[in-house]
Amino acid sequence: MIGQIAIHLLFGIAVTTTVLYALSLSSSAESSSRAVVARWLFRLLTAGLVGCAGTLITLILTHQFQYTYVWNYSSTELPTHLLIACFYSGQEGSFLLWTLFVAIIGVVLQPYAKRHGYEAPVMVFYGLILSFLTLLLVAKNPFSFYYETFAAKGITAIPEEIPLNGKGLNPLLHNAWITIHPPILFMGFASMSVSFAFAMAGLVRKEYHRWIDVALPWTLFATGVLGFGIMLGGFWAYETLGWGGFWGWDPVENSSLIPWLVVVALVHTMLVQKRTKGLVKTNMILALLGFVMVLYSTFLTRSGVLGDTSVHSFVDPGRFAFWILLLFMLTFVVIGVVLVLKRRVDMNIKREEFDVSTREFMLSIGSSLIMASAIFVTIGTSWPVIMEILGLPKVAVATDFYNKVHQVLVPFILLVNGFSLFMHWRSTQRQLVLQKLWRAALVAAIGTMILALFGISNLWPLALGFAAWFSLAVNIQVGSGLLKAGPAMMGAYVSHLGIALLMFGVITTAMYSETYHAVLVHGKPVSVGGYTLTYLGSEQVEKEFVDREKYRYFIRIENGDTRRTVAPVLYWSDYNQRQSPFLEPGIRWGMMNDLYISPKNLGREDVFHETIIQKNNTAVVPIDSSLRLQLNGFTMPLEEGPSDDGRMQMSAVLRVSDSSGNITDLKARTKITNGPNGPAFDPEWAVIPGTTTAVGLISIDRDNKDPSRSKGTFAFYDTTKPKPYARQEFTVEFSVKPLMSLVWIGVIAMVTGFGFSIARSLRMLKKQAAVRSTQLAPMPDVES
Template identity: 50%
Template sequence: MFGQILIHLLFGGSLACLTSYFLGLRGRTEFIPIARNLYRGIAAGMLITFCLLMSIVISHSFEYTYVWSYSSRELPPWYLVASGYAGQEGSFMLWTLWVCLIGVVLLPYLKRRGWEAQVMVFYSLILVFLFLLLVVKNPFSYVWETFAKDGIPDGFAPPNGRGLNPLLHNIWITIHPPILFTGFAAMSVPFAFAMGAMLKREYQSWIEIALPWTLYGTAILGFGIMLGGFWAYETLGWGGFWGWDPVENSSLIPWLVAVGLVHTMLVQRKTGGLVKTNIILAVTAFILVLYSTFLTRSGVLGDTSVHSFVDPGKFAFILLIAFMITFAILGYGFVIYRRKDIGSKEESFSPKSREFTLSIGSAFVLASAIIVFIGTSWPLIAEIVGLPKIAIDPSFYNKMHLPLAIMIMIVNGFSLLIRWKATNFGGVMKKSLYPLSLTVVATAVSFWIGVHDLAYLLLAFGAWFSLFINAELALKIIKNKFSSSGAYISHVGVAMLMIGIVFTARYSIIDHIQLVQGVPTKALGYEFTFNGREQIEKEYKDREKFKFHIDVAKDGSINHVAPILYWHDFNKRQSPYKEPGIAWAVAKDVYISPNSIQTIGGEPEITMTKEQTIFLPTDSSIKMTFVTFDMSNMRNGGGKDGTIRPGAVITTERNGSKHTDTLYATISMATMEGKPDPLILPGTTQKISFLKINANKESLQQSEAVFSFMDTSKPLEPLKEVIGVEISIKPFINFVWFGVIAMVSGFFVAIIKYRKKAKREKKMIPVTPSPVSVEA
């Protein structure tokens, strides 16, 4: 109850903060300090509320619906903490918390520059909607409130929770979502700055003060996406780092727009052009964050994405749409309203200028965002127009992005050789001779080692060209001023990423093999030996988890990998979850994803339903029919030792002669397995045993019997396990990882540059914000 009250109070506080900033803008400047203090109080209250949520999760307070839905007593401490934000309500809490905390840092930054009221009025409006979402999707609701129609009594507390989805049982769940939601929250800042710029009618100065925050948001969001890709590759067994899943894409779209925004902001800062473009892109990036939230949490992609949340309820669904539409109308409507007022310098840039190439490069990045937007939204569009609701095939994205990627790489390389305003192309060609020479050599090597597809060879050429130019410039600048090298480091990362994609996405090779325990098997130039399995995490009773030990040998070198298959109560153990085993190497990875496990040798086993007929696997001349269960020995209940002694009535037919027999087994009531009493069919060497019952709790008639068979005249084959695996070779995958690390690191290096500048500005006398009429 206390948590629910806190959220309602915070919602009211956000409304009061918004109102106070609005009154401050109308000339009531005495309300601005009130709004500032209200905001700080809201941030502190949100931090307390989030800590309260974590406390009820950690203390196993299953009377709360959210805690019951996403946690359990079996969860290790780190997964228990992660369950606090793994569900819809918790993720909204985390997003709101980051918006609050970022605003605390933003406040003094704005106050010193005279932008507080103009920016914070829009930032506070974002918080109003977020808190309204929390009022509707409240993580402090009780189970008897949520399931009131089911007659749950007040005060009821389930003994345990449903637990966390096993796919999320990985250390990355503790890192990836907090980083990603920090990026989502940070993208609120450029939006608020752009809106404040239109309110303040200062269309040039906002670029300088908003650029560091745009870099920060882009860096953090990119870092979160990067971690998600590594998580998918390392632990989920999907065979790659990006699957073009609609929900994966939903966070990529605003990031691509933000990347384009960073570059167009640099153009405006240098030339004064692209004024409307930057305001529109800042608004669009934030709207796309809201759209991403809608796609992920509304349930509209539930049939087409493995990541989508379930339907949040009709009112929450409407609220998500209203959230998105309100800010779209507010943002784009304000741009239209100010369209004549937003002055801009001549935007017909010379083709020989850096601003031209930066603008072209940004246009290509934005084209990528449009492609991903259309593909991601297609299931929703298809449903609206009455077409089958299916996800776009990943090949669509690959084909559409290939020419864009080639152009982006080539334009990026040449843009750094061109000066602002105008450049002599003769000088550009002279500067490019050395990197071009290296590029030709590197492309030839790429062809020699297997890149023969013309389109991918062109992409390799463009990526090598961009890499060599950016690396050369970065090394020169790092020697003198490290903090100015951020852009070049990021571009090196993008080039490395493209090279990694050329080799990994296009030239990975795959094979499916069966590994028999103890038997070396050759595939893709390697020798694989399955040495057996090991049960892990035995202390948890809600799962059966096995690690499969496999040796990967080549040229005398042996690597050990251990893919995992496990069965979990979360899906009633109907199908296994899997984690890959990876033999890491500098030039390539050997990626082993387990698919199935079976047993060969020993006595073959067959599961049968009533009236089912089979031929004996050890003698195909004999037919056997499972007739029914014989429960006559169970009329007085089970034995004192917790066992029962059921029978299975069978008929066998051989050479036209039929026999009816009853096989018995002493079976544990706990496991439904036990010790059989074998039967040797008269006149044969065939032994049949009744092993266990696969009980159907709803109907005994639907229960199954498990039998084993043996030909006593032949030696018994030793019992061996066979694991079915998908083997893939990922050439130069490390280019992908080092590339994304360098790309994101470059943003942070650029932030350091602006951080130093901000520290110098602290020595300046604070500027008192001047009130601006909303009606101006």
């Protein structure tokens, strides 16, 4: 109850803070009493959110299942790190995490903005964001009691009857990545609010240039963190989900990619404005768009509008939360658009044309191409919603749509990146560009020829390869010239280098990966794609979970003298009523290639020559074609009585006829054990009279709607030979993925580059502030 009241109180505090900051806008001095109160209220709000988060974690850790959220997402079997992850595994908790991060960033932002004379105008917008987020928490309160939730659904639950255990966490989320990927992603989302707040503050203050300097480190931070979060998600998918890729253009993936693309474009256009004072309106619009796209993506993935068009599940948040999400998004669109339109004439001051042979021109083109990518991904992701509005079948676009669009865009982006680094700000001598260009062009041409020699003949990978080699060569060429200046100067080059490496990884894995299907019989080596795979056996893990019997299947991979063992996982769980298996791949990581084993199926060797017969139908006995077997029906367990060991028994009533027309009736009995994977059958082998053929009933497929269509599966063996032993069979998909490591190295380089750039940007800001303080220069733009 206290938690629910606290959430309502926090909403009130957020609104009050915003109002007080808005009122302090009108006063000349920001140190007015209203701003002081607002400042303390903001800190109180943050402390309250920390308290709420701490309380929720405590409730989860101490298994307080009287709370719907705790009951829905956690259980007593979970280890501590997964219990902590339960905090943000549902909508309510993830909204709380997002709100918490926005507030914590706000505590750092507040003195920063104050130092740069932006506290009130920035914190008004920031407070408004927090007001909406806390309102969302009111709608999706993580502190609701389970009996309240049931009551809302028309089910009566007795408050005193607290569930003994929770429903547990989705087994797909049972890995270490859940403890790191969502928090980083939400930190990225939260930090996207800052650039927006600064841009809006700039519009309020009519300071169209100074906000760029102040907001740039935050924009770089948001870009780096969100980019890292997105790729951690890709790594998680690759390492855990077992479908073999790291990016599937799923709406959930796209929903974080779109704001990231916008903010990447924004970083580049901010640099242009910083150096040339151009692209003023563009930056305002991109800062607005970046934040609005975070809200739009949240709306798409949290409102339930995408329905079943994704591999992720989308929980309908309820009408109240749906309208808050919509209102949240529309409010900021309206505020941003009104402010931009109101100031559009002001912002046109000193607009100048960029010459083609300048860095600003190239960066503008590059940003436009990145924005084109964002627009196309938005169209694709929104497609089911557009179709629903038009009353047409609500279908997600095929992933080929995204692939084909980016086959065109990405080579151009990489080429423009290379060209932009050869250009100077304001003007560049074309002769100078040509002098530098030929080396990079030569490297790109040779690199592309090497790719062609290795068998790539399609236009797209060759074009992408050329562009990636070109970008790589230019970044190394220009970046190495700045090595002496220290790593802070290297940020952009390291990031671009990372992107080029990432593209090489994409090309090599897309074009050179080889995939094979293999059926691995226990202990029997199988040659697959130049490697020898041997299934060595299995080991049960995570025995504490009662919803599953989870096994690791050990597979040895040999190539010459090299031997490695990987352990993919395949299991069924009650969590999804055992409708489909949960898979985890086994990966042998390597610099040159990854060996990726994705489990597909588990069974037993067909050593008994099985055949399926429908009731009243006849089949030829597989090991003796002179015999025909007719299934007349099944006896019921009551007729058979229990077996000696107490198991339930059933028999198939069979009629056997041979080629001479002799007919014999017999029963094939089986003992049945009901287990979590369905019934298991233990046949009693019946020898067909006058033959050496034994028959066993190994499964019954009962048709409850039409019992006459029920079927039995029968196994046979020749009794003159030793009874065969069916070994376990493990069916896998084995892939060799060359240079996959480049994808991850590229991402790490890209994020590291952002780190260098943030450091440089902060250092420059400090220098500017020092100059200002010594010169006692006025703070606002000197535009007029």
